[in-house]
Amino acid sequence: MKNYHISKHSSFYTIGLSYKKADAEVRGKFSLDEIAMTELLKKAQQQGIDGLLATSTCNRTELHGFAQHPFQLIKLLCDYSNGSVEEFQEVAYVYKNNEAITHLFRVGTGLDSQILGDFEIISQLKQSFGRSKKLGIANPFLERLVNSVIQASKRIKNETEISSGATSVSFASVQYILNNVSDVTNKNILLFGTGKIGRNTCENLIKHTKNPNITLINRTKEKADKIGGKFNLTVRDYGDLQAEIRKTDVLVVATGAQKPTICKELIYTKNPLLILDLSVPKNVDDNVLELENVSLVHLDQLSQITDETLEKRKLFVPQAEQIIEEVKNDFTQWLETRKFAPVIKALKMKLKTMKEEELDYQSKKVANFDTEHADIISNRIIQKITKQFANHLKDETIDSDSSLELIQKVFQLELETK
Incomplete structure (x- = not known):
């Protein structure tokens, strides 16, 4: 191309x-x-x-x-x-x-x-x-x-x-919780942040764990209230984060912060605590792993899940690639047409100017000259000539750049500049 x-x-x-x-x-x-x-x-x-x-x-x-x-x-x-x-x-x-x-x-x-x-x-x-x-x-x-x-x-x-x-990062995180947390229905789960992945995780958690003990915290409480209301969850203030972490068994972090929002200084629980960090940049500081009772899993680890669903999806890649090729070819054709449209337009203008000069000359020279009829015929010829040039430029076997240059040179075309 x-x-x-x-x-x-x-x-x-x-x-x-x-x-x-x-x-x-x-x-x-x-x-x-x-x-x-x-x-x-x-x-x-x-x-x-x-x-x-x-x-x-x-x-x-x-x-x-x-x-x-x-x-x-x-x-x-x-x-x-x-x-x-x-x-x-x-x-x-x-x-x-x-x-x-x-x-x-x-x-x-x-x-x-x-x-x-x-x-x-x-x-x-x-x-x-x-x-x-x-x-x-x-x-x-x-x-x-x-x-x-x-x-x-x-x-x-x-x-x-x-x-x-169902295969997505939020689904993978719920699968991880289901596979690694025993008696999950009775555990306390805290979701910190209402980013898109966090919201989807929240929805999947409710669906798959049947757990009524899910709490939601967000920096701006209005957002948390909105989602909490939708899923019937407990919502706590941002100021309660430390106290809520102390009570929780699973902490899901999905904030959009540029620096870690969770670090070991916030964690005072002695119970086992699983933290899932679904944020990029990382929103959980690695120093939480200095605490013996804490385990931490990041988005990248969750994304490595390969299951039957993914294997099944791979079968459809060739079909998807074929569709891409078709749509991409349409785009390429549009692009090529767009590239030579100004030249075809200028050529049409040039031929029309030639036509008008010739008709004007003939009408003065020939008695009873049928200007109207001559105009119709000339326009049809111009249409056919420009179509020939357009078809030539669309031909993938030719170098359209050189052809465009030649057409401009031969007809001494001046292109409109934006």
Whole structure:
């Protein structure tokens, strides 16, 4: 696939890191909160970048956009996160043009997720696009690309069983609790934080443990009250966290903080305590393991569950890849058409000018010249000529860039500049 550019010198890049090579600690350093993403996009705009998406989830942080060199995007990511360029280079990936487009399709359709077929990412991609559009840094290329990825995602969901069965990080955490905590129905469970994974875990806990002793705490109590009301849970104030930890058997942490919110100084219980940290960056300090009665499990360990469900899902990967290929081909065709549309438009204008000059000349020279009829015939010929050129440019076996140059040269076309 050819070079897609907004200007002569910029290409489309994806730069980022994911769970594949970067552990939770490193991902934590590069994670971007809402404010950082907004500031990063504004800075990119000042630098003349006119199309950029920023996504940051517990599994990955990525920038997708146009740049003259990928280092422009790498520097933006490092400037607005806590990671350094050296650390980035150790675990990162950089994709360009076609590879970058393919990567975004795989990510957005759950094929690159930590748990295969996890479609959580598509709503995050929609949010990323919404943010960029609001800030005026989402060009037609990005809009069309994101919509194509959403379309592929919907088709894969509807036409394959790649997301069948219950498999997600929240499901895996509940499975872990069920397998490792005896008499779970009578144990005290405390959920700290109301992030999306935390909410889903909470729902799964209620469903699978039949436990009436689940307590919820969040920094902003209104959010906790909302969820507590929905699931009929006990809600406590943030100030009661230490006292509640003392009473609990299982602590699930799903806060969105950039630094640990739970450390050994908060824990005074002598009973066995299982802590599940479902946050990136890590929200539970490793120093809790200095306490003999505490065991700690992080999101990355939970994501390693491979069960029958996952094995079954793998069977549908080829079908999903076929769907991606179809939708991606439509996108590529649109892109090619978009690339030569200005030339075809200018050619049409040039031919119309020639036609009008000729009709004007003939009407003065020939008596009873039928201008109207001649106009209809000329327009049909112009239509046929431009169609021939368009079909030629669509032909994948030719170098469309050279052809475009030649057409412009032969007809001395002046393209409209935005």
